[in-house]
Amino acid sequence: MNPTPKIFLMLLGATLIFHTALNYMIDNIEEFETVPLPPKKIKKISTNNPTIQVNAKIKDSWSLVNFSSGKTHSVADNKAREKAFQEISWDLGFSRTKIITNGGATNPQGKTGVINLGPVDFDKVxxxxxxxxxxxxxxxxxxxxxxxxxxxxxxxxxxxxxxxKNVYVVKLKNNRFMKMRILNYYCGKKDEECRTMMCSRQQAACLTVEYVLAKNGTEQFPQNIAGSNLAHNIDSSTNLN
Known part of the structure; x- marks a missing residue:
């Protein structure tokens, strides 16, 4: 028996099924587009110290952070940045993996400087x-x-x-001191989870920074901040647009 007619009928049937399914999807495309994605699993990073999450996703822009007030300003990385660096009250600037300070060549009027203490115990500084x-x-x-x-x-x-997770001590422009370390670089994932898999660019440059400000006029960092209202858990899946 010649198998050609049988094969032809099978291909014809498969083609009809494919076109039927395709037409159904075209007619109902809006329903497919509006189906919500499953919620992200929230991962917590615990710390007993104040934290701030910085959106540094835009490559040609600086997120300038004032740690005393918790305010952040976005400044385009162009010729106008020098004026903004001088006029805005800020301490550190973030852009993807780059970090600058409000001092030196960035802004001679700022006087901010940094010391890298290495991977020491944060709370013992x-x-x-x-x-x-x-x-x-x-x-x-x-x-x-x-x-x-x-x-x-x-x-x-x-x-x-x-x-x-090195610890840094920062001398701010008003002669106040701060210690800090970067806990995480991604939204929704811990850094160590990306050792064996590629984390997306959309999840990157969402830095979680732990910090403690010294008391005004002193070089001493307060202890036992865990009891203050500044201590909290960080929701590392926060969506920063």
């Missing part, structure tokens, strides 16, 4: 050093602070970022 603070410089046409430039590890296999 009780006093700010009196000297040794490094200000921003220009390197190959870009603003850079060498104390902050290597705050992360870059994984070549997955092309993802993981914070070294």
């Amino acid at each position: 009780s006093k700010a050093p009196r000297k040794g603070y490094v200000e921003d410089k220009i390197s190959f046409g870009s603003l850079i602070n060498k104390e902050l430039s290597d705050w992360y590890n870059y994984r070549t296999r997955t092309h993802n970022i993981e914070s070294k």
Whole structure:
């Protein structure tokens, strides 16, 4: 028996089924588009200290953070930035993985500097050093602070970022001191989860920064902040647009 007619009928039937399904989807495309995605699983990062989450997703823009007030300003990375750096009250600026300070080559009027203490116990840093603070410089046409430039590890296999969780002491422009460390770089995932899988660009540059400000006029960092109303858990899946 010649199998050709049987094969032809099978292909014809499959074609009819395909077109029927396609026509149904076209007629009901709005229903498919409005079906909500399942909610993201929320992962918590616990800390006993104040935190701030910084949206640094825009490559050609700086998110300038004032840690005393908790306010953030977005400034385009263009010729007008110099004026904005001088007029806005800010401490650190973030753009993707880059971090600058309100001092040195970035803004000589700011006087902000940084010391990298390395991966020490954050809560055991009780006093700010009196000297040794490094200000921003220009390197190959870009603003850079060498104390902050290597705050992360870059994984070549997955092309993802993981914070070294170093502790930094920052001397602010008003002679106030702050200690800080970057807890996480992603929204919705912990840095260590990206070691074996590629985390998306949309999830990146959503930095969670832990910080403690010294008491005004002193170099001492307050202890036992866990009992204050500033201590909280960070919802690392917060959507920052």
